[in-house]
Amino acid sequence: MPKRKAVQPLQRLCLENIAKNMQLFWAKDYTDNYLDEYQFRYIMGPFSELAGSLVQELLQLMGERRCLTRAVLHLLVVPQLKELSLSACPKLVSKAITQIITVRCKNLSSLDLQGCSRIPTDALVDLMEGLPGLTKLDLSETQCNTQVLSAVGSCCQQLRELDISLCKRLSPASLLHLAYDPTAGSLCCPALQVLCVDGLCPTAHSQDLFWVLAFLLLALPSLKSLENEFLTDALCLIHKQKFKSAPITPGFPSLEELARGRMSACADEKSPRLTLPLKEIIEVSEEAVPMVCAVCPHLAKASVNLEDGRRGLSQTFLSWHHLTHLTLDGSEMRGLRALREILPVMAHIGGQLQSLALDGFSADDELSFHTLLGHCPNLRKLSASLFYSARPRHGEPLKGDASLPPHKFPQLCDFSLLLSDLHDALLSRQAVTLRASLVSLLKHSPALETVHLSCLPFSLDEVFEAVLQPRGAALRHLCDLSLSQCKVSSKAAHLLLSSDNRLRSLHLYRCPEIHRRDYDKLLRRVGKESLELQIQWD
CATH class of the missing domain: 3.30.110 (Translation Initiation Factor IF3)
Structure with missing residues (x-):
């Protein structure tokens, strides 16, 4: 049965007690006597000797309970912190708080300021210049602008992850300063692996963002993931290598220079083509897949938007030998694509997949879903949103349970299945076969932790009875x-x-x-x- 309630560890109980009494006891004297009178470089108090990991946990606990205040932040922003997240209290984070962080928290390696839009740009610049040891930084929904990115690029050379999504003061040209310092004449952020730039779009009647994204891809040697809806366009530009028309700002290297530098750095590789080390890409159009495959042969995670065309996918996907996470989205198509059409693809790459998500497929062929499962024995996560017509294919509806060979999924932890347009399909051949597939999957996936089922047309009482009785490892x-x-x-x-x-x-x-x-x-x-x-x- 589910776990019985257990007594929480003493450490957690102590932190909860501190959080509960923070305003009435721990922060009272500071609030009454010092909060608005002084800005202390350091505060000697009950939290100055507490381990940084415990202070982080206390901040997180109070953020979840929405009981953080300005006084509490003054007391808990201590030098021993290595990680600091203020996204739970963005309205409290002002220039004064930022200055305290700049002065006290020299050991920070991770800083999350998502939504902290009250911090002025000059304070953000000072903060970036004062925290050169950052490896993870979230500035999404802040006043981050060109000057802030210039400071990040020049000072945060150890940075590995950066999120600057939904920053209204950024323009496509701002991104150039993240990867190159025109004053020093040198490339920046050599360790940056993950960059999120959601919400930044091309300017009116211009493709400038496409070229800037191409600049970043060529200038950042360690980049594994670049999140922006126009990434595919940039990759196609790199594949075509028509760099002469790129409108790059004077003072920055041309795309041709960057491409030559990248090719010379990869001279030892067997491939004569210009390739990138990207490991992840989202929202690739089906038409662009061949070009993306050519430029990014090492992709491990890809999301592909299927189109109305009926071109075969098998040959295209065969070159992605490292692909482990795949999303196929057909929800925007005018007509549904049959699930059986991707079975040849799964026959080739299904064995290497750890995660598979399918959206907007028709599964009227009653054996297609079960066949697909058989091609993917090593999945850790499976999500499927399917359409069934609920029309029996031949003769009378099939009653009872279908007899299907079981497939085993020893590593499957997360399973989600959503069906649409089913009406009343209890007696349809598709529903009977699907029920048998579901019973088999639940019974032979001993590592399952999360199961989400929606709109299934048959009784789940019978499914759980078949799975759980007699008692076993299911x-x-x-x-x-x-x-x-x-x-x-x-x-x-x-x-x-x-x-x-x-x-x-x-x-x-x-x-x-x-x-x-x-x-x-x-x-x-x-x-x-x-x-x-x-x-x-x-």
Whole structure:
């Protein structure tokens, strides 16, 4: 059964007690006597000797409870901090708080200022210049501008992760200063691996952002992930190598220079082509996949938007030998693409995939989903949003359970299945086969921790009975179960509560067979047995 409530560790109880009494006791004297009178370089007090990791945990705890104040930040921003996240209290973070961080927190390696829009740009520049040891930085939704990025590029040479999404003061040209210092005449941020620039778009009637993104890709030698919706356009420009028309700002190296430098640095590689070390890319159009494959042969994670065309995908995907995480999105297509069309692709690369997400596919061929599962035995995460027509293909509807060869998924931890346009498909061949596939997957995935099922057209009572009885290893590690708009009764819920698992969260959204009295009975059982389980229902 789900875990019983356990006594929290003493360390956690102490931190919760401090958080509870922070305003009335720990911060009272400072608030009453010093908060608005002085700005102290250091504060000798109860938290100045506390381990940095405990201060980080206390800040996180108080942020989650929304009880951080200006006085608390003054007391908890201490020199021993190595990580600091203020995204839970962006309205409190002013120029004064930023100056305190700049002076005190010289050991910071990770700083999260997401949404802290009250910090003026000059304070952000001072902060970047004062924290050269940063390896992870989040400036999304701040007043970050060209000067701030210039300071980041010049001073934060150890930076590995940077998020500057949704910064309204940034222009495409601002990004050039992140990768190159025109004053020193040198490239910057050699260690940067992850860069998020969501929300930045090309200026009116111009493709300047495409060229700037190409500049970043060529100038940042360690870049593994660049998140921007126009990344594919930049990769296509690099593939075509038509650099002469690039409108790069004077004082910065041309794309031709950067490309030559990249080619000379990779002279030992066998491939004569210009390639990039990108490991991740999102929202690649199906048409651009061949060019992206050529420029980024080492991709491990890719999201592809399928189009109305019916070109085969097999040959294109074969060159991605390192691909482990794949998303295929057909939701924007005018007509659904049949799931059986990607089976040849899965036959070739399914064995190397650890994560697979499918959206907007038709699974009217009743064996296509089960066949696909057989091609992907090493999955850790599987998410599928499928459409079924609910029309039997031949003769009378098939009754009972389909007999299917079982597939084993020893590493599968996260499974999600959403069905659409089903109507009443209880007796359809597709539904019977799908039910058998679901039972097989749940029964032969011993590592499952998270299961989300939505709009399934058959009784899940029968599914869980088949999976859990007789007792075995099935669902023993299950922590999170969501059953949205599914045909499931309280009988299945009680069966789960009696089974051997680690269930902490059970969501029963809009399940028509579960009523208020069933929900109340489940809550009473959870309370009576002191289970560490949250049940949500509406």
